[in-house]
Amino acid sequence: MKTLQTFFAKSFSPEFIVFFRIAIGIIVLVHFLSFWSDFDLLYTNHSIIPLELHTAYNTFDVLTIDKILGFLNGYFTENQSILLFKYTYVILCILIISGFFSRISAVFLLILQVSFVKSGSLFFYGADFFTSMSLFYIILFPSSSFFSLQQRLFPKLSRNVQSLTLCKRLIQIHVCIAYFFSGLDKILGFNWWNGESIWKAIHLPNLYKFVALGDYIQNPVFYIIFGWGTIIIELFYPLFINLNKTRKYWLILTISMHVGIILFFNLFFFSAIMIVWNLTSYYFNYYNETKTVPAHSPSVSGI
Structure with missing residues (x-):
């Protein structure tokens, strides 16, 4: 019992959260940019492998990229919808890196990330699972409270009330x-x-x-x-x-x-x-x- 109390009693500096937020944001951004030019051929209706094959074994209904693009197609052309999705993804990554409301940005980025992962089940692997978990931790941690643009512009909104020890x-x-x-x-x-x-x-x-x-x-x-x-x-x-x-x-x-x-x-x-x-x-x-x-x-x- 004493060991357990000691385990959770020690305090940590917030450097690990700052490093995690910035590093994960950069990796997710670079990962997305690495298949930017092939995005249409992997995750849209122009995919070289029909999207129906990717979702054939889904046991429950999920928000896939074709549903998001289908919604956007009601307001934009198909190419504009795809570009809007891609640029939104990039902007959300930049917001996380800069720490500007990174927790909210991570929520929306997680939704977009899961949408195209579930739409390309034949392509994803361990990196995609850990990307999802990393974004979840950015949501869970006080990631905008330290060394962030939000902290500089809105210090009152960036006050941390969470235990850094528990996060660590x-x-x-x-x-x-x-x-x-x-x-x-x-x-x-x-x-x-x-x-x-x-x-x-x-x-x-x-x-x-x-x-x-x-x-x-x-x-x-x-x-x-x-x-x-x-x-x-x-x-x-x-x-x-x-x-x-x-x-x-x-x-x-x-x-x-x-x-x-x-x-x-x-x-x-x-x-x-x-x-x-x-x-x-x-x-x-x-x-x-x-x-x-x-x-x-x-x-x-x-x-």
Whole structure:
């Protein structure tokens, strides 16, 4: 009980919220701009894969992009409706980055993001799920209360009454659960034990990689080591990331794993979001204990 009280009693500086808001806003914006020119061919009635196929297995009715565009088509032309959707998405990202009513902006951006994710179920993957969860946390956290345009223009509206400790602990618990069950899922199968999953990912055809390991390394031991390394990092993440002596090393290992995913598997945005979650949860980790912390203690954020 005392440990639990200590867990929620320590206070945090708001730097992790500022970093999370700005970093997620930039990643979501760049991700959207990356398929700007192909948007019509992926998510509209001109899609190369009919939208009906994407939504054929939906078990309940959701607000999809074709419904939004259908509504807008009552007031604008089809091309104008698509441009309005795209520019609205970009503007909402910029509002989140600048901190101008970012929580309200995140609500509308989440609706738009989910609408085209559900409209392209054959295209989305882990990055899209974590984008949705990240926007939810921007809504949940006092994201406009610190280092924001809203705070400068409307200071009275930006007063924070939420517990930063609760916000910090919530995302820490979330990321620990995510990694643990990801590692548990891998160890329950056999594809990661024998390195098959790593081998398949590296040898995917027509997928550009910064480093084409498959062309140079054929020894199966290499893939087995990387498979087990991934399992160990994820499965033991909740333990070692929360121990003071091992936190720094496990954070470096985890971020290195995601950098490797970028280099070898080409999953830029998924890895970028996961790196942001790790830094938000466990990098900005000095406490504001002015009464108990010695005067010579570091005042900047770090591990």
